[in-house]
Amino acid sequence: MARARTLDDDLLIKVMKRAARPLSAYDLLDLLPDEPKPKPPVIYRALDRLSAKGQVHRIESLKAFIACDGHKHNHETVFTICTDCNKVEEIEDHGLCDLMSIWKQKTNFTAQQKTFEILGQCAKCLAA
Incomplete structure (x- = not known):
């Protein structure tokens, strides 16, 4: 059985911070340097993982994600x-x-x- 591909969290956050704007999963796909490009489910799994860690946020009204600016999120x-x-x-x-x-x-x-x-x-x- 083939292993599911994963993305490097640090790379994904770096790409998001460099863009300095909210990005959809498909925007992220376009900006990632990896060849071959990962499939959309790989991006969504990575975003879910980073969101659970508090490292990215989903902006619901834009249907996009941004990298966390460093708040500890105690509030x-x-x-x-x-x-x-x-x-x-x-x-x-x-x-x-x-x-x-x-x-x-x-x-x-x-x-x-x-x-x-x-x-x-x-x-x-x-x-x-």
């Missing part, structure tokens, strides 16, 4: 997304964690996934 993370240029910034918010805790107590609801995305215009696009 909730908010992503600001420019609707003009698609620039994404990761912001760690301690107050949001407190608010989520209060909300959980009031509603008796436990969130399984917490993704906070704020869409708008970045300063550069707003000034243009």
